[in-house]
Amino acid sequence: QPADTKTESPKKFPSAHTDQKEITNALLAVVSELTGYPVQMLALDMDIEADLGIDSIKRVEILSTLEEKLPNLPNIAPDVMGSLKTLGQIAAYFADVTHSSETTMDKTEIEVADMHHKESETASEHIRIDVAKKVVTIVETPLNNLEKLSIPKGKIVYVTQDKNGLSEAIVAELSMQNINAELITLDAKLEKDRFPAGGLVILPPVGAPDENFLKDAFNLSRQMAPELLDSAAQGGAFFATLTRIDGAFGFKGQGFDNPLQGGLAGLVKTAAIEWKNVRCRAIDIAPIWKITQDIAKAIVNELLNPDPMSPVEIGLNADLRCTLALESAPYAQKHDIRIDLRSKDVVLITGGARGVTAAAVQALAKRVQPIIILLGRSPQPFPEPEWLQTIEGEAAIKKTILENQFKGQRTSPQELEQAFRIHTANREISQNLTKLQAAGVPAHYYSVDIRDAAATVSLINELRQTHGPIKGIIHGAGVLEDRLIIDKTPEQFEKVFDTKVKGLRNLFEATRTDHLKYLVFFSSVAARTGNKGQADYAMANEVLNKIAQQESISRPNCRVVSINWGPWDGGMVSPALKREFQRNNIDLIPMDIGAEYMLFEMAADKTAPVEVIIGANIQPPVIVEPQKNESLSSSKKDNTLKPKEKLSLTFKREIDTDRYPILKSHIIGGKPVVPFALITEWLGHGALHQNPGLVLLGLDDIRILNGIKLEEEKKLIRLLAGKARKKGSVYEVEVEVRNGIKDGTDLIHSKAKAILAESPSKPPLFTKSEQLDSNRYSRSIDEVYEDILFHGFKLRGIKSVISCSSAGMVARISTAPSPNDWIIEPLRSKWISDPLVLDCAFQMATLWCFEEMGVVSLPSYSASYRQYRQSYPPEDITVVLEVKEATRHKMKGDFTFLDTQDEVVARLTGCEAVMDASLFKAFKPHASTST
Numbered sequence: 001q002p003a004d005t006k007t008e009s010p011k012k013f014p015s016a017h018t019d020q021k022e023i024t025n026a027l028l029a030v031v032s033e034l035t036g037y038p039v040q041m042l043a044l045d046m047d048i049e050a051d052l053g054i055d056s057i058k059r060v061e062i063l064s065t066l067e068e069k070l071p072n073l074p075n076i077a078p079d080v081m082g083s084l085k086t087l088g089q090i091a092a093y094f095a096d097v098t099h100s101s102e103t104t105m106d107k108t109e110i111e112v113a114d115m116h117h118k119e120s121e122t123a124s125e126h127i128r129i130d131v132a133k134k135v136v137t138i139v140e141t142p143l144n145n146l147e148k149l150s151i152p153k154g155k156i157v158y159v160t161q162d163k164n165g166l167s168e169a170i171v172a173e174l175s176m177q178n179i180n181a182e183l184i185t186l187d188a189k190l191e192k193d194r195f196p197a198g199g200l201v202i203l204p205p206v207g208a209p210d211e212n213f214l215k216d217a218f219n220l221s222r223q224m225a226p227e228l229l230d231s232a233a234q235g236g237a238f239f240a241t242l243t244r245i246d247g248a249f250g251f252k253g254q255g256f257d258n259p260l261q262g263g264l265a266g267l268v269k270t271a272a273i274e275w276k277n278v279r280c281r282a283i284d285i286a287p288i289w290k291i292t293q294d295i296a297k298a299i300v301n302e303l304l305n306p307d308p309m310s311p312v313e314i315g316l317n318a319d320l321r322c323t324l325a326l327e328s329a330p331y332a333q334k335h336d337i338r339i340d341l342r343s344k345d346v347v348l349i350t351g352g353a354r355g356v357t358a359a360a361v362q363a364l365a366k367r368v369q370p371i372i373i374l375l376g377r378s379p380q381p382f383p384e385p386e387w388l389q390t391i392e393g394e395a396a397i398k399k400t401i402l403e404n405q406f407k408g409q410r411t412s413p414q415e416l417e418q419a420f421r422i423h424t425a426n427r428e429i430s431q432n433l434t435k436l437q438a439a440g441v442p443a444h445y446y447s448v449d450i451r452d453a454a455a456t457v458s459l460i461n462e463l464r465q466t467h468g469p470i471k472g473i474i475h476g477a478g479v480l481e482d483r484l485i486i487d488k489t490p491e492q493f494e495k496v497f498d499t500k501v502k503g504l505r506n507l508f509e510a511t512r513t514d515h516l517k518y519l520v521f522f523s524s525v526a527a528r529t530g531n532k533g534q535a536d537y538a539m540a541n542e543v544l545n546k547i548a549q550q551e552s553i554s555r556p557n558c559r560v561v562s563i564n565w566g567p568w569d570g571g572m573v574s575p576a577l578k579r580e581f582q583r584n585n586i587d588l589i590p591m592d593i594g595a596e597y598m599l600f601e602m603a604a605d606k607t608a609p610v611e612v613i614i615g616a617n618i619q620p621p622v623i624v625e626p627q628k629n630e631s632l633s634s635s636k637k638d639n640t641l642k643p644k645e646k647l648s649l650t651f652k653r654e655i656d657t658d659r660y661p662i663l664k665s666h667i668i669g670g671k672p673v674v675p676f677a678l679i680t681e682w683l684g685h686g687a688l689h690q691n692p693g694l695v696l697l698g699l700d701d702i703r704i705l706n707g708i709k710l711e712e713e714k715k716l717i718r719l720l721a722g723k724a725r726k727k728g729s730v731y732e733v734e735v736e737v738r739n740g741i742k743d744g745t746d747l748i749h750s751k752a753k754a755i756l757a758e759s760p761s762k763p764p765l766f767t768k769s770e771q772l773d774s775n776r777y778s779r780s781i782d783e784v785y786e787d788i789l790f791h792g793f794k795l796r797g798i799k800s801v802i803s804c805s806s807a808g809m810v811a812r813i814s815t816a817p818s819p820n821d822w823i824i825e826p827l828r829s830k831w832i833s834d835p836l837v838l839d840c841a842f843q844m845a846t847l848w849c850f851e852e853m854g855v856v857s858l859p860s861y862s863a864s865y866r867q868y869r870q871s872y873p874p875e876d877i878t879v880v881l882e883v884k885e886a887t888r889h890k891m892k893g894d895f896t897f898l899d900t901q902d903e904v905v906a907r908l909t910g911c912e913a914v915m916d917a918s919l920f921k922a923f924k925p926h927a928s929t930s931t
Contacts, residue, residue, distance in 0.1 A: 020095040023070065027091050030065045034705060040402045041411065044088030052087075054706075064889035064914060070094075133597075134326040134613040136528075138248050138315070141323045148177070148304040149279060152234040155198025157181040158224070160217075162203040166242070169296035170201060177300060186216045190223055197224045198231040199303070202241045204261045211501050214263045214539060217241070218485070218493055221267060225275065225486040232277035238303050240281040241268050247286025248315040248322055250549040251611075256287070262546030263501075265313055266538030267485075269530025272312045274484055274692060279303070286317040294318070312530070326528075326613060331600040337367060338603050340517055340559075345370040346467045347518070348460070348511070350477035350503060353378065353429040353445055356568045356591065357476030357522060362432070363595035364474075364602075365441040371467050372436060372443040374429075375459075376477070379422070380447050381430045388423060397423065417646075442467075450477060450503035460510035470511045472518035475504055475544070482533035484692050493536045500540035504547065516555065518602055521548055521562040525613055528564050532692050545611050552610045561601045561608075566615020568594050589615050647720035647736060650686045651827065656714040662822035663710065665792025668858075669922035674708035675795070676859045677838035679737055679750045684832040686721040687733040687754030694756040696832055697730060698866035698906075702752040704859065708737070716740025717749065724756060731756040755866075763868035763904040766896050768810070768880055775805040788850050789843055790923040794822065797840040799876060801847070808881040808893065809848050813840045815872055833865075833906070834872040837879070841895045844881050845913045849891050852883075855915045856923055857891060863910025875900050889915050 024044065031052070032039045048054045054062070067073060073094050084090045151157065157174055159167045161183050174181035180195070186205065202217050221239065231237035241264035246252045249265060265282035272280035283302060285295055298316050315322040341347065347364075351357045353374040361372060387404040391397050401419050402411060429445055436443035446463070450456050464470065479499050481492035504521075526534045527541035541564070548562035569588040589597075597614055655674065657663050663672035684696045708717060722734035733754040739747040785796050802810040816836035819826035842859040849857040878898040885892040895908040 020091055023073075023094045024088075024091045026069050027062075027066060027087060027094075030062055030069065031087065034062055034065060034703070038398075038416075040399060041416075042087065043410075044091065045086055047085055048087065048090075049085075064887070067887075067889070132615070133329050133331055135329045135609045136251055136611055136613075137325050137327050138251055138322050139325045141321055149236045149238060151179050151198035151236050152231055154195065155180070155227075155231045155234075155237075156195040157199035157201065157238075158184045158197055159201040160184055160186045160203050160220070162206055164206050165292050166295060167201075167203050169292045170299055173293075173296045173300040177304065184220075186213060186220060188220065196230065197227040198236070199238045200224050200228060200240070201299075201303070202264065204243065204258075204264065208258060208260060211260050211263070211497070211505075211543070214260060214267075214543070215490065215493060215497070217264060218267060218488075218535060218539070219490055221271065222485050222488065225271075228278050229275055229486075232275070236279070237277070238279040238281065239268065239271055239275065240283060240299075240303055241265065242299065243282070243284045244287045245284050245546070247284055247289070247317045247320070249282075249284045249313060249324065250546050251324065253549075253553075255553045256546075256550065259546035259550045260501075260543055263539040263543040266527050266530065266540070266542035267535050269312050269528075270526075270532070270535040270538050271485060271530075273530050273532050274486075274535075280312055282313045284313070284315045286315070286320075289316070289318045291318070329609065329612070331597070331604075337599050339364070339368045339599065341368045341370045341471060343369050343371075344468060345471035345517070346373060346463070346469065347371070347472040347474065348373050348375060348463075348470055348507065349474040350375045350450055350507070351522075352376070352474065352476055353432055354425065355476075356565075356594065357474065358428075358432045359591040360474070360476070360595040360598045362435060363592070363599055365436050365439050365443075367599055369439070369441045370471070372441055373463055373467070374433075374443065374445045375448055375450060376429070376445065377449050378425045378429060378447060381426050381433065381445060384423070384427060384430065450506055451498045453502075453506045453509065456503075456506040457510040460507075464514075470514040470516065472516060472520070473507055473511065474518070474520040474522070475500075475507065476522040477503055478522065478537075478540075480534070480537060482537075482690055484533055485535045487689070488536065496536040497540045500537075501543050504544065516558045519548065519551055519555070519558055519560040520598065520602060521545075523548075523562045523564045523611075525564045525566050525615060528611075528613055533690065548610045552606075556606065559602060559604065559606050559608075560610055561604070562611050563598065563601060564611065564613040565589065565594070566613075647722045647734060648690070650689045650719045650721050652716065652718045652740075654714050654716050655708065655710065657710070659824045660822070661824070662794055665794040665796075666790075667792065668709075668790060670925060672710040675835065675839050676704060676842060677835040679704070679708070680752075680838060680865070681832055681835050682719055682737055682827075683735045683750065683752045683754060685827050686719040686735040686737075687724075687756055688832065690721055691724050691731065691733065691756055694724075694731065694758060695760055695870050696867060697755040697757045697761060698864060699735075699862075700753040700755060700864050702750070702862040702865065704750050704861065705748045706739075706750075708749050721754075729757065760868050760870060761866070764907070766880075766898065766902075766904050769807060769882070771805060771807040772810055772880065772882070773803050774807070775803055777801040777804040777809075784847060788847060788856065788923075791839075791843060795836065795839055795843075797836045798843060801844075802878075804848065804851055806852060806883070808883045809844050810878065810880050811840070811844050813837050813877045813879050815874055815877060830871060832871075833867055834877070837872060837877050837897060838908070841879050841881070841897075841908060842913070844879060844895075845891060845893065845911065848881060848883065848893075849886075849913060849915050853886060853891070853915060855917050856919045857913035857915040858919060859911065860914045861910075861912040862908055865906065865908050867906040869905060872897075872905060873899050877905065878902070891915060 028039050028042050031042060046052055048059065084093055157179055159170050159181055161167050167183055171181040171183060179199075186202065200221060202220065205213055228237045228239055243249075243261040243264055245256045245262060246254055250256055250259070250262065268280050268282040271278065281302060283299060289295060295316070302314055302316070311323045313324050347370045349357065349361055349372060352361045353376045361374070365372065385404065388397065388400055391400045398416055398420050401423065402416060405419060433443050433445055446459055448455050448459050460470070477499055479496055481488070481496050483492060521544045523541040523544045524537060526538045527545055530538050545562045545564070548560050551558070552560040567588050569590050601612060655663070657672055662678070663674065666673055666675050680699065680702060683699055683702070688694065688696055708715065716739065718738045718740065720736045720738060724731040724733045733756060734751070735754050736751040737749040739749060779801070781798060781800065784798065784801070785791060797814040799812045799814055802812065814836060816822070816831055816834050819828060819831060845859065846857045849855055880896045880898065881893055882896075883891060883893040891913045893911055895911060896904060897906040899905050
């Protein structure tokens, strides 16, 4: 320290009270930071182990972090540490207040700063730029007869039976092309010993009465997806659906039977995006074409056409082949909007009490004042408690709910989140109703699940008796469960699909005696183009589109329109959908502008196009970010509660040594513990699972909050992920590993922020410091694993330690075997990173701590991991550890992973390892007899 710099004197606490309060605040902030529990959830009388699940390793990390924040705290002797059972006792010990283990302490009031800033009142106003409108046109297109697609040997094409002779004719035509083909039922239970699929052709059953055949079609394609992808990788594969709408997917305007079959095109358009190299075709045959053999020949010719530029949707007639295209179209009555609704006309609106549909309802109410009936699944609105009425912001609302609704009772994060959702939904519904009623519009909300036919019909019959006949329906209800076709469950599919399709069917049944003036469907551009992870949503909205086409013909006095919306700036938009629109220069639709454009379509002539696409080429609003308050003291920043993003479940697994035999090689304190490196692999999978097409660049802020230790034979864990948020050229995804909600406590084991991108980044150059090679290592690898490290055979990946000095360590490491060697049913067939290499890096840190500090360590945190290839090379990796700092309880350092050509494969920076003498006994329970 320079001589002219004043040395700060040791901190003196004026009183035990002040001492205790300051230490308590800091302690609770650190525990919240390192365990993931909100500060409000923590009480000083909570047992460290029983209530908080803090084991001895986590306790060392908490104390080490507390030392950094309050460096003048006294040391805690190991024998004393074992006697401190609660947070209050630890705070009291540090405050030098003597209390016995029976002493009870009053709960200290903790002021929590709410960093949830209100939106700036001076945010930029929308620049009025017209939202583009497009319509579908039919384009006559010749077929390019190029070299035919081949199917690998040993593969077979499956064709579903239609009981009309066409499926048999297709099988015969494929056989003439020397392609093995076989008939299969649409709801078939696939036999394991059958030939794998090289192609799948789905035909709807003749006269399919309801939407169940679409669910069967989805399930069959999902089951065969791995086989088709494998066949495509081996040389070729195709997937096709056949419909008989009008030979142009309903766009000839002549009417057709069974609009449900239109949903098949949504499935194929999504598969075309998700399934790399599988040739996907949705083929619509003109019903007037009757010669089965000619139709089959044209279909097979289409399937084997390898032209990659050929569009997915193909219309076929005896003398015409057509495709579909989009062209710009003007808005009708844009400046003189006339809506044919009167004050006593009743309009039913699903999903209109919240989100984007609610914005459309408000715009309609400004133009006309009908009786508005809002239908939704949320409970009937109730008076908001006085204690909540003036509170804004997620963190502030949650804090207020804790203080008033739960009144200090012990509350789990899950219970708090559920209460928060109920109150915010109630507030939004109530506010929308109040706005409508303030404008003089009779508006009523009714809670009903429109998928329930009996409940929907009964309610609408009552409404008709009370308010009069129904004159309009705006169907805006919808949910999302984004998953790839290969990963989506039937339950997820039904939830999304039935809300749109079964819900509409029930509305029609309930209003079949009403003379409707308007039918407005909130469809999605995902139906027109397909979108990753949204096969169910694309299929459902394509059904809506075709129902709209059919209804426009059968209801000549009703304006029917199905609006294929692009993404709105608010409401139900998934990360994948936003990303696809960004790639295609389709920006977010401002809420007020989108609502107004719905009115344009309602005001259009009844002969105007039924399917319209709205949303391309507009400028999104500028959002002014609130300035961060840099004047907050460090203690207040530490205690801040940030708004919690809602994460969705990616997978749920039972962990035991039978399913995860690798855990037998990672025993600490006599218990199997999931390695940090394997948790890192899970976090990467969680981010990629819902964002197909992207690669993992790395992870930031990787924190072990509560180690996954198998106290019992099995342990249930869940992986959750948030939405991908664009940041520059990359996407950020919050990911967490949680427990199975034991005893009402939603415990976070680990969390991180995943960084995704379109392709890997260019690796940086790396020059190894000469100081790292200054001291050769003398111990053999056998000595290292027998006398120092605890790792079993499968995790003994350090092949040699090249050097070890105070500056760090260099070692040569083996790469991991196939995931099947470690896990019975792995999440992926290949590793995203390399868990053996990463685990051995942490082993190197432990070894360095033992040689230089005399104690062993375990990893607890990494600031950043970056990977510069999609997978590690199979050869050995050279790992360089550069130690940046070492204190009594913590080592900080950086790792660089090099291939055999000394090129950087990955980097792990800002790593922290917790050191403590007590860990060695957990590593080596019989150390006294073995060393």
